[in-house]
Amino acid sequence: MTDDPVLNILQWTLLVFFMIPLIEIALGLLGAAWAHFGYLKAPGKFTDLVIQITSVGEEPDLVQRTINKIRSYELQMHHQIWVVIEPGHYVDYENADEVIVVPRTFKCKPIDKARALEYTRLLRAKEGLNRPDVKILFVDDDTLPSKRYVELAFDGDYDLCQGITVPSRWYAVGGWKHFLLSHLDNIRTRNCLIYCSCTQGITQKPLFVHGEGLCITGKTEEIVTWDRPIVASDDLVFGTNAAHQGMTWGYFHAAIQLVSPWSFKENLNQRWRWTWGNFDAIGNREIMPKGAAVFKGLKYALGFASVIASTTGAFLLLMGIAKVPPQAHVVFWMSLIAWFTSYGVTGWINSGGEPNRDLRQNPLRYWGFRAAQTLLATILTPVTALTPILVISYSVFRGRPKKFIMIKKSNKVMERTA
Numbered sequence: 001m002t003d004d005p006v007l008n009i010l011q012w013t014l015l016v017f018f019m020i021p022l023i024e025i026a027l028g029l030l031g032a033a034w035a036h037f038g039y040l041k042a043p044g045k046f047t048d049l050v051i052q053i054t055s056v057g058e059e060p061d062l063v064q065r066t067i068n069k070i071r072s073y074e075l076q077m078h079h080q081i082w083v084v085i086e087p088g089h090y091v092d093y094e095n096a097d098e099v100i101v102v103p104r105t106f107k108c109k110p111i112d113k114a115r116a117l118e119y120t121r122l123l124r125a126k127e128g129l130n131r132p133d134v135k136i137l138f139v140d141d142d143t144l145p146s147k148r149y150v151e152l153a154f155d156g157d158y159d160l161c162q163g164i165t166v167p168s169r170w171y172a173v174g175g176w177k178h179f180l181l182s183h184l185d186n187i188r189t190r191n192c193l194i195y196c197s198c199t200q201g202i203t204q205k206p207l208f209v210h211g212e213g214l215c216i217t218g219k220t221e222e223i224v225t226w227d228r229p230i231v232a233s234d235d236l237v238f239g240t241n242a243a244h245q246g247m248t249w250g251y252f253h254a255a256i257q258l259v260s261p262w263s264f265k266e267n268l269n270q271r272w273r274w275t276w277g278n279f280d281a282i283g284n285r286e287i288m289p290k291g292a293a294v295f296k297g298l299k300y301a302l303g304f305a306s307v308i309a310s311t312t313g314a315f316l317l318l319m320g321i322a323k324v325p326p327q328a329h330v331v332f333w334m335s336l337i338a339w340f341t342s343y344g345v346t347g348w349i350n351s352g353g354e355p356n357r358d359l360r361q362n363p364l365r366y367w368g369f370r371a372a373q374t375l376l377a378t379i380l381t382p383v384t385a386l387t388p389i390l391v392i393s394y395s396v397f398r399g400r401p402k403k404f405i406m407i408k409k410s411n412k413v414m415e416r417t418a
Contacts (some may be wrong), residue, residue, distance in 0.1 A: 017309040018332045021339035024194045028342070031197020035253045038201065042157035046217075047133045049079040049154050050124070054116055055141035057089025059409045062259075063141050064093060071095050073147040077154055077273040084116050109227050113211075114234035119228040124218060138235075142259040142409035149254035153215035160216045160242050161250035162200070162209075164192040167260045168353025172373055174262065174413035181267050182260040183380050184387050186346040193346075195299075200239075203253030205292070207299055209239030213256030220247055228287050231401065232277025240281075240292035242313065257268075257353055258280035259409055266407035268391065275395035300392070307389050340381045347377020 020335075025057060051070060053063055067081055080097040091099045100123065102116045110118060126132055135154050146155070149163050167185040189318065191208055199207040214235055225232060226240045243249060261267040281288040282297050351373035377384075 013018045017306050018335045020306050020310070021342065022331070025338045027198050028194045030190055031194065032250070032253065034201045035197055035251055036194065037252055039152075039252045040157040041132060041152070041155040043155050045133065045157065046135050046154055047078065047237035048129065048135070049075075049077050049150075050082055050086060050129060050134065050136045050144075051139060051150070052120060053078060053139045053141060054084045054113060054120075054137060054405055057085035058406070059141040060093070062410050062414070066139065066141075066144050067093060067095050069144055070150070072168040073150065075147070075150060082120065084120055086116070102313065107228045110234065111231060112228045113232075114228070114230050117234060121221050121226060126223060129220040130222040130346070132217050132226060134185075135215055135281045136218060136221060137213070137215045138211055139256075140168070140212050143259045146255050149213060149256055150256050152252045153213070156215065156250045156252065158250035159247035160214065160219040160239060161252060162196075162213045162215060163252045163256055164189060164196070165210050165212055166254065166255040166257050166350055166353070168257045168350050169259045169352050170413055171350050171412070172376075173258070174411055177264065178233055178260065178411075178413075180380075181262070181264070181351065181379055184267070185260045185345065185382055186343055186347055186350060186377055186380075186384050187388060189346040190342055194342075197251050200321040203245055204249045205279045205295065206236075206239045206249060207295060209236045210256075212258055214239065216242070223247075229284070230280065230287055232273045232278065233281050234277075235282050236278065236296075237287055242298075244289040244292060255349075261407055263412045270407050271388075271391040272395045272398060273401060275392050276400045280400075281333040304389060307386060316347055339385075340378050343381040343384055344374050344378035348374040350377075 053066060063083060070081060081095070082098040083093050083096045083276060084100045084102065085091070087101050089101075091101065100120060104118045106115065106119050108115055108118045121130075124134075125134070129136075137145065137150065137153055152163065153161055165188050167182055167188065170178070172182040185207055188210075191409070192210075195207050196210075199205055200209075211234060216238075220242060224238055224245060224247070226238060228237055228241075230237055239249075261270055278296060278300075282293045285293070288296075298333055312338055348370060351370045
């Protein structure tokens with residue numbers, strides 16, 4: 001402690017931020033317990049499932065892989081696979097029940113992906129699939145739900161539900177760039193385990209919503225609709241508006257597997273789109289309700305403040321400028337260990353994807369790979385945690401995108417696996 005009251009207040013304020021990783025660990029454990037014991041299933045309540053792969057149409061091989069894999073699950077519920085694309089692209093997908101080309105003439109409030117989602121919503125209404133016993137599972141062109149994911153999503157007794165985003169498809173392979181970008185995506189899994197588990201599952205007021213693996217009832221889609229003036233973040237907008245209108249939310253532990261960007265340019269473009277999609281939603285009441293906008297805005301502010309305050313506080317403690325009781329130092333070190341450990345756990349989870357396993361036929365190499373990625377994820381914790389702050393700052397400086405930003409999802413590395 002010091003004799004300067006202002007410095008004393010500053011020291012204890014910074015110490016509060018040190019506790020955030022410990023609080024996050026507690027939230028993650030609470031969310032995991034809820035997903036295991038509190039997630040409600042209603043086998044037999046839902047009769048039909050539409051698995052919709054929404055794509056511009058520029059990743060036909062990747063989409064075909066997803067279709068084939070889902071068919072290999074031999075799902076027991078009555079289900080259809082819809083592929084939704086823009087005009088002028090490949091349409092001859094095998095094993096797809098519907099290949100829907102969104103007409104250029106179709107007009108609604110949103111553009112690009114949300115426009116396609118609104119078009120298919122209207123199609124489902126015409127076909128009588130806007131019922132409460134129908135589930136719709138949304139999949140992007142680079143994502144693949146596990147069999148368990150599909151089954152839990154279908155049986156979930158909720159208007160909306162989803163599981164964990166896991167960048168496990170070709171994780172950390174294909175050169176140093178993709179290795180690093182895969183690890184930068186560890187934060188997505190961490191956010192799901194901590195914040196999605198609690199805000200979707202326990203509070204029913206989602207902070208994050210990801211379009212990959214979002215599962216809703218036909219009745220929910222009919223009530224909420226996608227028809228809002230959005231360019232991006234259609235998933236967040238839909239999920240928060242559904243909660244605002246009293247729809248029930250569920251969260252479960254199963255993986256929706258995705259591919260991390262293959263280049264730094266694509267990574268920045270993807271985050272640029274997300275950032276401004278969120279900003280537009282926060283600032284426009286026609287897009288997002290006030291309560292959800294304030295909640296999301298506070299998370300942004302807390303994220304910036306915690307990084308700055310924690311870093312400043314750590315330097316002050318280590319340099320001996322800030323002097324707090326020994327008990328406070330114990331909290332600091334415990335929280336620091338918890339912070340590094342949480343990212344290490346995501347490295348273990350994300351390195352277990354099937355393509356990685358297929359690439360390493362030798363079990364010793366596979367398990368060695370996972371152990372190495374866990375260690376590297378732990379070491380890279382400061383980089384992974386700080387990058388979103390830098391990317392958001394870059395996105396603000398770059399300015400609002402004028403259209404939906406697409407990135408390339410395929411790479412020659414994928415050719416090694418079926």
